[in-house]
Amino acid sequence: MSINQKVGFVFRQENCVGCGACTVACQIHNELPENHRFRKVDRYEVEREDGAIDVWLSHSCMHCENPACLMVCPTKAYHVRDDGIVVLDREKCTGCGLCVSACPYSAVNIREDDGKADKCNMCVELLDRGMAPACVAGCPVQCIEVGNIDEVLKKPSASKEGVGYGDCITKPNMVIIKERA
Numbered sequence: 001m002s003i004n005q006k007v008g009f010v011f012r013q014e015n016c017v018g019c020g021a022c023t024v025a026c027q028i029h030n031e032l033p034e035n036h037r038f039r040k041v042d043r044y045e046v047e048r049e050d051g052a053i054d055v056w057l058s059h060s061c062m063h064c065e066n067p068a069c070l071m072v073c074p075t076k077a078y079h080v081r082d083d084g085i086v087v088l089d090r091e092k093c094t095g096c097g098l099c100v101s102a103c104p105y106s107a108v109n110i111r112e113d114d115g116k117a118d119k120c121n122m123c124v125e126l127l128d129r130g131m132a133p134a135c136v137a138g139c140p141v142q143c144i145e146v147g148n149i150d151e152v153l154k155k156p157s158a159s160k161e162g163v164g165y166g167d168c169i170t171k172p173n174m175v176i177i178k179e180r181a
Helices: 021-030 068-072 096-101 136-137
Strands: 007-012 038-047 051-058 079-080 087-088 144-148 174-179
Touching: 021 136, 051 079, 068 079, 068 087, 068 096, 068 144, 068 174
Parallel strands: 007 174
Antiparallel strands: 007 144, 038 051, 079 087
């Protein structure tokens, strides 16, 4: 991934089986407490002509182009890297919680152990070394990737809309691929 590309998560919703391995991989890599998650997997029941099916949405911070967390933070603890990844400097955080309330995706949480905000940083320490984020590496069916959002959106099966997910004023950088691989 070269600099100045808008990086985001690419999710193949049709392939996800809801196993939660992405959540566990993220928790282990980030050494998160059991009750604290950066990545969540939600289940939706969708009616079809042939009956109801379960559809899963794996999601975390959307690394928005217009991040609400950044806009409301009084200590300027958030910044957007050149590649579009939204990073939180926890040293600057006072734990006021404004970012938690502002995020439309419930991606920011306050940690119980220190009272400060915390969120997915897309494993920038791995990305910067040419490696995949923990959630991507941990997915057994390979339904999560990181990619150049502008390029991915050129594919006919790519969308900013999916079951349980939609574009909003913050301009999230997640793309749903709407075909089974």
